[in-house]
Amino acid sequence: MSSEAFPGRSVERLEGAAERLLEMADGVSASAEVVGTAVDEESVEVLYGGEIAPHRTLSSFLSLRIVRGGRLGGAGGTSATPGKLLDMAISTARVGPEAGFRFPGSITPAAVHILDPRVEETGCSELAGAMERLRDRTAGAYPYSSLEGSMSVRRLRVGIHNSRGLKAEYRKALLEWDLQLLVPTSDGLVTFTSAAATCRHTSLPGASLLADVPEHGQLSDTTGPVSGEVPVVFAPEAMSVLLQPVRVGVSGRSLLAGSSPLRNMEGGQVFSPAVTLLDRPLMELGAGSAPFDAEGTGTRDKPLFDRGLFEGFVFDLATASMAGAESTGNAGREYDTPPYPVVTNLDMAAGELDIPGLLELADGGYLVCGFQGGNSDTVTGDFTLDAGAAFAVRDGNLDARLRRLTVSGNAYRLLSRVRGLSRQRRLSGRDVLPYVCVEAVDCG
């Protein structure tokens, strides 16, 4: 770490501001809730010419929600002038939705390990060193490649207070990276991506960038895709993109909007029996892990799909009250938004095959390492995506690189045609995912 964490007594000052705001809000509303978040972040970013720039962020935010005249209002922002936040919350309570729930009065925080001191103590110099090592490694494989993106360590203190007496807090430190490796070839740029977040110490973030490239010559041996339906193995980075409509579809907000394709599907076989998908806010050192959610409800792990059967939606307090359900402890919020239901860490159960075994299932098809553009409808699940890097699969091995590959279809239907999953899993985003082989994928 470069210097003292949270300098200038910023955490104490934020706590004081949060208490003042709650007291003020309590005086003009039926009930109130304040979330305070202090952030001390150190990051490095690769700049022009490959230079590595260090950056620090010291910030604190308050998020307020009130019930006034039976309606919900809220506001969020930086913390020095709580009175302004209260004025804004009062103005939105005039048009806000009816409050059909009460803030929780107490909490039994779940036991979850989210603070790794080695991450908390990581500073810019360590991050810059990791970026240098990664660049050396990728440049060793591809001398003319460009590594882009950033790595950061974000230390968070999150506290929640409400007028029913709830007072709870936690701290955690997140290691995050968002990296792209661009490799020039005779037919354009091949893109490899690695973007993830975790509370676990990792000696070389982004080391998976070249995980799917077996040897140096592989990129120059190219072929064009054959249009049609073929089996495809999706690497965890690609699968994470394809799961985005599912994240939206399991949200209680989508259920209430009538837009979720999963409406009336509880207990039904939606995906292949090979697919078990869990929401795991109690994952040890998971980036989305926390002992309570953004409105103070205790968190718990839960299956979303058990051997392909849809187990149910995730709710915060507001959507649960409207759906006649209980909160599942899945409220998330940005500092400037009210809570909304979110999945935390997605965990897809591993399969039984090693990667060569999985590739054998995809003989005559393709391996997609990640996506670099296209269009995805997160409501319906329809997508048309360009692969950033993809390879043909022949006899259980990776063959030539595809000069370009477009994959299209529907994420829900795709997950109903899973042929197999790998034993090996990898962190992508906040998710832990295997390689997934899907049959009859529309490619061109």
Add this chain to the structure above:
Amino acid sequence: MSGVRAGSEGWLEPALESVHELLQARPPGDYAEVRLEEGSGLDMVQAGRDLESCDPFRSTGGLARVLAEGRWGTCAFTEETDPAMALDRALEMARASGMPPLPRPLSPSCPVASRHDNPLEPLAEVPVRDKAFHCRRYTELMASSARGASVMAHYREHQRTRAVVGSLGTKVVEFESLCGMALQMSGPGGISVSRSLAHRGGYEYLRHREHLVEEMADAYSTMQGGAAPRSGSYRIILDQRLAGILVHEAFGHLSEADLVHSHPFLADLFAMNALVAPDTVTICDDATLCGNPGSYSFDDEGEPGGRTVLLDRGRVAGRLHTLSTAAAAGVSTTGNARAVDYRNPPRARMSCTFMEAGEHSLQELMAIMGDGLYLEGAVSGSTNLHRFTITAERATEVCGGSPGRVLGPATVTGSVPSVLGSITALGDEVRMHSGIGGCTRGNRGHLPVSYGGPHMLVEGIDVL
């Protein structure tokens, strides 16, 4: 210089003066600069009959940057943090940096000035319930004109006062007011029609926009039952919004000096003076196009915004620079150092980017094309700097120069060099567009930008 006025809530002015004094008396490092921002905004979504969200925010803070022995260090902070402490932390970052030093000193022009938007209807003076009323009215109109469609109105506003103080004398203040609305109607079979409008100015811009709903309803009805076009290579005419997105995604990012310098492969392909497009093609970036999101008087290093010709009659003519990239390249900054907000260091980014007009009407372009597709409306666009992908709301078959059947959405892709080289003819009217989002390079949030162009005829572009 006049003081801080509209949009300021009392933090920025004293902070600005104390930072100015500090930097004049005891500048840390070789050069130091502090950007201060005081802002507020509102994000509101009406989905069908429900006001789905109504989220106001205020965000106040700054970014301290110190150049020490040729290396930058930066520290972002919110309002409760003393800017002097942030400068110390930035100096610490600079000293810890492993960056190679800049080869030449920076050359800021050190302006002292201020600029304030004076909208007819300041956003802060329009009550939240009026904004909610408009969102509801537009959704009701959409619902009544396209029965059975899901409808949504998304309103967004942001006003902020932004100041930059530099140790060599820069001291600028700019007040910005931005607002916009996105309207969407969607139905079975993936039919979706949207309109997005945004501008730099007051709320008056969003009143009396009922004609947009009529246009959307017409488009929605013509798309009923329309299948997506078959995959293949087509002659294509892009409408002005799609042409603007192509300009932004396919060429604009390649003009951002930091990006292109990072990729020797691209720097070679798009070397200065290289002929990359027909001589009818000229592309500019212009921060002084007032009223457009992305326009500004001063960039986030305090340098005046200006007009930069990026492609002049088919030849690469310029890049977008910050003080640092300009120093590295041995040229002057173009005033394109921009950041989404005070939490981010400035990078070379576009402002209002457009292709200049050609000489043909749309009908003439269709006649030149003969058979092909006319693409209208934008859903999304992206690039990896070499390949781009753009999704259009709908495609219309053109046969023998006449428009025919309306089809569904179409996604087109191609390599930037090949599409630039395949522009055959251009329309005679440029339109600028923008939306309530913005450019998301580096996943650091939405930076307001505008983009535009004339109708554009392109040969042999792939439809997915």
